[in-house]
Each structure stands twice: as C-alpha cells, then as structure tokens.
Amino acid sequence: MKNPLVALIVGILIGVGGLYFFLPYDPLSLIGGDTRGVVASGDGEARASAGETLRRVRDRGFLQCGVSQGLPGFSSPDERGNWSGIDADFCRALAAAIFHDPSKVRFRPLSAKDRFTALQSGEIDILSRNTTWTMSRDTQLGFDFVGVTYYDGQSFMVRKNAGIETAKDLAGGTICTEMGTTTELNLADYFRSRGLSYKVLSFEKNDEAIVAYDRGRCDAYTTDASGLYAQRLKLTDPDANKVLDDIISKEPLGPAVRQGDPQWEDIARWTLNALLNAEELGVTSGNLDEMLESDNPRVKRLLGREGAYGEAVGLSPDWAVHAIRAVGNYGEMFERNVGTETPLGIKRGLNALWTEGGVQYAPPVR
Amino acid sequence: MSMGQGHKDHRARSAAPLGWNNPRVRSFVYQAAVLIAVIVTVWFFAATAQENLERLNISSGFGFLDNTAGFGIIQTLIPYSEQSSYARAFFVGLLNTLIVAVIGIVFATLLGFLIGVLRLSNNWLIAKLAAAYVEVMRNIPLLLHLFFWYFAVLRPLPGPDESLNPLPGILLNNRGLILPAPVFDSGLIAFLAAFVLAIAGGIALIFWARKRQRDTGQLFPAWRVFAALVVILPALTWLVAGAPFHLEFAEKGAFDYTGGMRLLPEFVALVLGLTLYTAAFIGEIVRAGILSVGKGQREAAASLGLKEGTTLRLVIIPQALRLIIPPLTSQILNLTKNSSLAVAIAYPDLVAVFAGTVLNQTGQAIEVIAITMAVYLTLSLLTSLAMNWYNARIALKER
Numbered sequence: 001m002k003n004p005l006v007a008l009i010v011g012i013l014i015g016v017g018g019l020y021f022f023l024p025y026d027p028l029s030l031i032g033g034d035t036r037g038v039v040a041s042g043d044g045e046a047r048a049s050a051g052e053t054l055r056r057v058r059d060r061g062f063l064q065c066g067v068s069q070g071l072p073g074f075s076s077p078d079e080r081g082n083w084s085g086i087d088a089d090f091c092r093a094l095a096a097a098i099f100h101d102p103s104k105v106r107f108r109p110l111s112a113k114d115r116f117t118a119l120q121s122g123e124i125d126i127l128s129r130n131t132t133w134t135m136s137r138d139t140q141l142g143f144d145f146v147g148v149t150y151y152d153g154q155s156f157m158v159r160k161n162a163g164i165e166t167a168k169d170l171a172g173g174t175i176c177t178e179m180g181t182t183t184e185l186n187l188a189d190y191f192r193s194r195g196l197s198y199k200v201l202s203f204e205k206n207d208e209a210i211v212a213y214d215r216g217r218c219d220a221y222t223t224d225a226s227g228l229y230a231q232r233l234k235l236t237d238p239d240a241n242k243v244l245d246d247i248i249s250k251e252p253l254g255p256a257v258r259q260g261d262p263q264w265e266d267i268a269r270w271t272l273n274a275l276l277n278a279e280e281l282g283v284t285s286g287n288l289d290e291m292l293e294s295d296n297p298r299v300k301r302l303l304g305r306e307g308a309y310g311e312a313v314g315l316s317p318d319w320a321v322h323a324i325r326a327v328g329n330y331g332e333m334f335e336r337n338v339g340t341e342t343p344l345g346i347k348r349g350l351n352a353l354w355t356e357g358g359v360q361y362a363p364p365v366r
Numbered sequence: 367m368s369m370g371q372g373h374k375d376h377r378a379r380s381a382a383p384l385g386w387n388n389p390r391v392r393s394f395v396y397q398a399a400v401l402i403a404v405i406v407t408v409w410f411f412a413a414t415a416q417e418n419l420e421r422l423n424i425s426s427g428f429g430f431l432d433n434t435a436g437f438g439i440i441q442t443l444i445p446y447s448e449q450s451s452y453a454r455a456f457f458v459g460l461l462n463t464l465i466v467a468v469i470g471i472v473f474a475t476l477l478g479f480l481i482g483v484l485r486l487s488n489n490w491l492i493a494k495l496a497a498a499y500v501e502v503m504r505n506i507p508l509l510l511h512l513f514f515w516y517f518a519v520l521r522p523l524p525g526p527d528e529s530l531n532p533l534p535g536i537l538l539n540n541r542g543l544i545l546p547a548p549v550f551d552s553g554l555i556a557f558l559a560a561f562v563l564a565i566a567g568g569i570a571l572i573f574w575a576r577k578r579q580r581d582t583g584q585l586f587p588a589w590r591v592f593a594a595l596v597v598i599l600p601a602l603t604w605l606v607a608g609a610p611f612h613l614e615f616a617e618k619g620a621f622d623y624t625g626g627m628r629l630l631p632e633f634v635a636l637v638l639g640l641t642l643y644t645a646a647f648i649g650e651i652v653r654a655g656i657l658s659v660g661k662g663q664r665e666a667a668a669s670l671g672l673k674e675g676t677t678l679r680l681v682i683i684p685q686a687l688r689l690i691i692p693p694l695t696s697q698i699l700n701l702t703k704n705s706s707l708a709v710a711i712a713y714p715d716l717v718a719v720f721a722g723t724v725l726n727q728t729g730q731a732i733e734v735i736a737i738t739m740a741v742y743l744t745l746s747l748l749t750s751l752a753m754n755w756y757n758a759r760i761a762l763k764e765r
Contacts, residue, residue: 008394008398009393009502011395011397011398011399011403012398012401014395024649069581092519100628112726113722113726116726116729116731117731120422120731136729137725137729137751139423140424140728140729141424141729142423142424142729143419143421143422144423149749170621171618171620172619172621172622172624173621173622174440174541174621174622176712179709179712179718179722179723179726180722180723180726180727181726184438184723185436185437185727187437187438188436188437188438188448189436189698190501192448194652198438199438199622200437200438200439200440200630201440201712202714202718202722203459203710203711203712204710204712204722205710207710208513208710208711211517212520212712214523215517215520215540216520216540217520217540217541219621221623228556258419258420258422259422259423260422260423276390294555310486317763331714
C-alpha cells in the first residue's frame with residue numbers, strides 16, 4: 001500500500017461491501033418507519049394510507065391545528081391564550097367530531113411564510129389559517145383544500161384624508177403587505193394589467209406591516225377585506241381609515257389537509273359541510289336536542305339518526321351532533337366571530353347561504 | 367519536509383507488515399469508514415426527502431427558476447419587473463444583500479476601530495462613553511436594534527407632502543432620502559478616462575513618495591496630492607468636455623416623488639442597526655489587539671520622538687492587526703449573515719425575496735432553502751478566503 005489513494009479506495013470498497021452485507025435492513029426500507037422523524041406520516045409502510053391520519057390523531061389524543069398568529073375574527077388568542085375565530089372554531093368542530101370533545105385541539109400559530117411547510121412536514125394535521133384556495137397550492141404543494149369557510153377578496157385600506165376613492169387612485173403609491181401571500185401577486189397583476197406603477201413593501205409579519213402603514217410609510221395597506229377590517233382595529237385611530245369598496249381578487253379561504261389520506265380529507269370536508277347543512281336545515285346549537293327528535297329525513301341523516309354516514313369516515317354516527325354542539329352551525333359561527341354584532345362588523349354578503357343570496361352551498365348528506 | 371525524513375518514513379512503512387497493526391492501514395480504514403458513514407447519511411436523507419416529495423405529490427427540481435415571478439420588489443439594482451423570472455428575482459435579492467453587507471462591513475469596521483481606540487483614551491469621559499456604547503449596543507438583540515432604528519428613523523420624518531428640503535435637490539421624507547440622479551450625456555469617456563488617470567497617477571505618486579522617504583528620509587504629502595488630483599483632473603475634463611452629465615431631480619407625483627436616486631428607510635435602518643451592533647464587538651476586538659502590544663513598544667516609539675498618532679499608525683496598529691484580523695473575520699461573517707434579519711423590516715434582501723416570497727409562491731422549500739444556504743456559505747467562504755490571505759500577509763514574518 002504505497003499509494004494512499006489506493007488504500008483509501010480499497011477502504012471505501014471494503015466499507016461499502018461490509019455495509020451492504022451486514023446491515024440488518026435496507027436503508028430505504030426505513031422510510032416511513034419512524035412516525036416522529038423526517039417522515040411525518042407513515043406506519044411502517046412506505047405510502048401514506050387511508051385512515052392513517054385519523055389513527056395518529058386518535059393515538060395522540062388531540063388535533064394539531066395550524067392557525068394564524070393573530071387575526072381577529074379568524075384565529076386570535078385572548079390574553080389567557082384561548083383562541084377564537086372562524087378558523088379556530090372549525091378546528092374545534094373537527095375535534096368534537098372526532099373526540100366528542102371540542103377542547104381536544106392544540107393550536108399552532110404559523111406565519112404566512114411557514115404555514116405550508118408545517119402542513120407538508122406533518123407538524124399539523126390541518127391548516128385552518130385564512131388560506132386562499134388556488135390551483136397551484138392545491139396541485140403542487142401536496143395538499144388538498146376541503147372547502148371554503150369564508151369567501152373573501154383582496155382590497156385596500158387607506159387614510160380617509162388621502163383623497164383615494166378607488167384602487168386606481170393608488171397609482172404611484174407605496175403599498176404595505178404581508179410576505180408570501182397571494183396578495184403580492186394580485187397586487188402586481190392589478191397594477192400591471194392597468195399599466196400603473198406602484199411600490200410594494202413586503203413584511204414578514206402583518207404586525208410590522210400595519211405599524212409601518214400607521215406611521216405613514218405606505219399610502220395603503222392591502223390584504224383580504226376581512227383581514228383589513230380586523231387589522232383596522234389595531235391602528236391608533238381606526239376611524240381615520242377606510243376600506244375601499246374595490247375587490248381586486250377572488251379569495252376563497254378554506255382549510256387544507258395533506259394529500260394521500262382520502263379518509264382524513266373526507267372528515268374535514270364533511271365536518272364543514274355538516275355545519276353548512278345544519279344552518280340550511282335550521283339546526284342550531286340551541287335547538288339541537290329538539291332536532292334530534294325531528295321527523296325530517298334530511299335532519300335525521302345529518303344528525304346520525306338514519307344511515308351510517310359517520311361510520312363511513314371512521315367516526316361515530318353522531319359526529320355532526322358533537323360538531324354542531326361545540327360551535328353551532330355555520331351561521332352561528334360567522335355571527336359570533338365576524339358578524340355585524342362584533343367589532344369587525346362584517347355582513348354575510350357572499351357568505352350567506354345560497355338560499356339567501358350568497359354562495360355558501362354544501363352538498364347534501366345522503 | 368526534508369528528504370531525510372521522507373526516507374525514514376518510507377523505511378518505517380515498508381518495514382511494518384500490512385496488517386491491522388500497521389498504523390497507516392488502520393488510519394486509512396478509519397477514515398474510509400467515516401467517509402462512508404457521511405456519504406450514506408447524506409444519501410439516506412436525500413433519498414428520504416425525494417421519496418416523500420414524490421409520495422406527497424410535491425413538485426421538485428430547479429425548473430421553477432425560469433417561471434415568471436409576478437411580484438414586485440421595491441429596491442432593484444438590476445432591471446427587474448413582474449414579468450422577470452424567479453432567477454432574476456434571486457439576483458435582485460442577492461445584490462440587495464451584498465450591498466447592505468459591504469456598506470455595513472465598511473462602516474462597522476471604521477466605527478469599531480474608532481470605538482476601540484477611544485476606549486483606551488486617557489480622557490476619562492471619552493473612555494467611559496466608548497465603554498458605555500459597547501455595553502449598551504452589544505447587549506441588545508439585533509432584531510430589536512432593527513425595529514428600533516426602523517421605527518425611530520420613520521417616526522420623525524414627514525410624509526411626501528411636507529418633505530424636508532435641507533439642500534436644493536435633496537429631499538427627506540418617510541419614503542426615503544431622495545437625491546438627484548446623474549444622467550450621462552456625450553463626452554463621458556473623456557471624463558471617466560480622466561478619473562482613471564488621476565487614480566493611476568496618484569498611486570504612482572504614493573509609490574514614488576515611499577521610495578523617496580526610504581532613500582532620503584524626506585516626507586512628501588502624497589495622500590493630499592492624491593486627493594487633490596482625483597478631484598481636480600476630472601473636474602477640469604468635465605468643464606473642457608462640456609458637462610458630460612447633468613443631474614436629474616425628483617419630481618412630485620400624486621403620492622410621492624418619482625425619479626432621482628433614493629435611499630429607502632428600510633435600507634438605512636438595516637445598515638444603521640448592523641453597523642452599530644457589530645461595531646461594538648469590533649471595538650472590543652480592536653481594544654484587545656492594541657492592549658496585546660507591549661508597553662515597551664509605545665515607550666520605544668516615544669523615545670524616538672514619534673508623535674502619538676504616528677506611533678499608533680506605524681507601531682501599534684501593525685502589530686495589533688495580527689491579533690485583530692482573525693476575530694474580525696468572524697464579525698464580518700456575522701454581519702453578512704445577520705443581514706438576513708432584513709426580512710423583519712421589509713428590506714428586500716435574499717432571504718426576504720427568495721427564501722420568503724419565492725419559496726411561498728413556488729412551495730419548493732428544499733430547493734429554495736438549499737440555494738439560499740449555498741449562497742451564504744459561498745459568501746462566507748469567499749470572505750474568509752480574502753481575510754485569511756490578508757492575515758497571512760500581515761502575519762509576523764520570521765526571518
């Protein structure tokens with residue numbers, strides 16, 4: 001062995017050979033074997049399979065729910081750390097459907113930037129964080145949206161004394177927004193298609209963006225209209241600011257789950273549909289006990305008195321009863337969190353049921 | 367290694383049998399085993415990631431770099447529009463990071479040297495003020511520095527309508543510091559040639575002055591002549607060539623001024639925060655370096671009749687530098703990497719543009735983060751390389 005290089009190569013060959021013969025397993029077979037490792041899903045098999053997420057959530061004893069870092073009306077913690085809002089309530093309904101106990105959910109606050117990675121990596125079971133359902137997110141990021149909890153659209157908040165009436169008046173202005181959201185792209189599309197110039201300042205967190213707007217660094221602050229109403233409350237003088245009527249984009253906000261587990265996807269989708277159907281059928285958290293005695297076959301199917309709809313997704317027959325008891329029907333959830341009686345004061349608008357002039361329409365339970 | 371030793375080695379090697387008892391064979395096997403362990407680990411993680419990406423139906427690969435970015439960036443040093451590709455957005459972010467890092471390093475080094483020297487001053491007040499600066503600045507987290515400077519810079523500034531106008535053509539408001547931009551006309555080449563010529567002449571002058579000082583001991587104010595040359599020669603050409611550039615002043619638009627050159631408040635806050643924070647550490651490094659030079663050196667210089675400033679410049683600093691450079695390299699690397707905190711105050715650096723917006727639009731976390739990491743690694747290694755070369759140059763040469 002006069003040549004060190006030869007010795008090295010021989011050493012490597014011996015090492016590789018030894019590894020090949022003496023390893024008790026093929027390293028690739030390890031993939032998916034460790035539920036706590038890099039691979040979030042997996043139960044000793046290489047592929048994610050139906051029912052696996054539900055099994056893991058049950059074993060763990062609680063649901064991991066990804067929410068925002070504080071958006072009043074959608075998901076925001078109070079001073080004692082209790083989360084409220086439509087997105088938080090949806091997770092409670094899901095926990096109630098699974099565990100019959102809406103408190104068995106842990107909320108994980110996520111920035112817009114981190115939310116997708118958290119879902120992809122399995123840190124959370126469901127992302128319920130005012131997230132817009134778009135084609136690229138649905139097809140390229142490895143998850144599926146299960147429905148729309150809130151039909152939103154992007155708009156602008158401006159100072160009342162700035163003399164801005166429509167979004168077009170903002171040409172040449174500076175606009176503050178949050179990084180890594182569809183708002184950045186909508187903004188670019190809107191101004192580019194009209195041949196107008198603009199400047200954009202993208203902040204990592206909306207807290208800093210709103211302070212910068214408040215200090216006059218930007219002429220406008222843009223995000224989804226619902227978010228604007230919520231953020232306006234954080235300004236030093238909310239009444240000196242207004243939200244423009246222009247809506248420059250479609251923003252259907254909804255919960256998303258990882259692709260590859262159709263059962264889990266069904267559970268999330270039908271929990272949302274159950275809340276919508278409950279409103280349509282007049283089932284509320286208040287009259288639930290009377291409704292359990294109802295003769296209406298649609299109500300009977302929804303509440304599990306007829307058919308085996310809950311069992312079909314691995315839950316108990318009365319899964320929807322628990323979900324509705326926990327958070328009320330969709331309308332109750334809306335009014336409690338963002339409705340006209342709350343500081344946000346948002347009207348139902350597009351989010352009214354289809355029977356009342358909105359577009360909220362759930363497929364039937366049958 | 368001398369010939370004799372190599373010969374001895376050779377004999378020792380050929381004498382030992384090629385078994386486990388041969389230390390050379392042993393060490394090669396150990397090294398090969400470690401190398402294999404590393405390769406297998408890396409391969410294992412790469413294979414795991416690949417398999418999972420496929421299973422979760424997440425697209426992978428670097429093809430996304432050619433797609434249209436579709437978002438705006440507020441500060442671009444190279445032409446960029448929403449129609450540009452993600453690759454172009456990457457370069458915009460990279461340049462924004464580089465300019466902050468370079469300016470921050472220059473200012474932090476200058477300020478750090480000043481603080482370090484002042485802290486050793488005989489003037490009690492100055493020394494204590496420098497000490498207070500160091501303790502306050504280095505003990506506040508950098509992120510708070512950035513928020514403080516950002517909102518401190520922003521708060522007192524008026525809106526574009528009530529812009530401050532300290533000098534004609536210069537405007538200051540909460541959208542930034544706006545300066546007139548030079549626009550070049552014909553005759554530019556003569557002007558640039560004069561500029562280059564002045565610098566070349568100046569450098570030659572400095573070499574000549576050094577040689578003369580070595581030979582005759584006479585001093586020549588080369589630096590002053592150099593400065594005068596660089597100002598006067600191009601200015602003369604500018605007049606002769608008939609003003610080859612003019613200044614373009616900013617004009618008031620509906621909300622803001624357009625045209626001119628602009629320093630963003632985010633940029634200023636970031637440079638301020640990074641500079642003030644890092645300068646405190648550099649100050650301590652400089653102080654340590656100066657204190658490491660023996661007292662006798664200073665006394666010897668004084669006994670030769672050198673002035674205080676000359677002693678510092680010619681005797682103390684060159685010796686102190688040997689101790690200063692290695693830890694200074696670390697601080698420079700820290701500053702470059704710390705500039706990634708820019709994302710918090712909306713300065714569009716590499717992390718904000720690429721690992722922030724681009725990552726979110728494409729969802730290709732592994733590729734984007736890998737590229738970002740590779741960039742910071744490359745920047746750091748290049749900086750280390752340059753600093754190590756400088757360190758070797760100023761190191762004590764044993765003769």
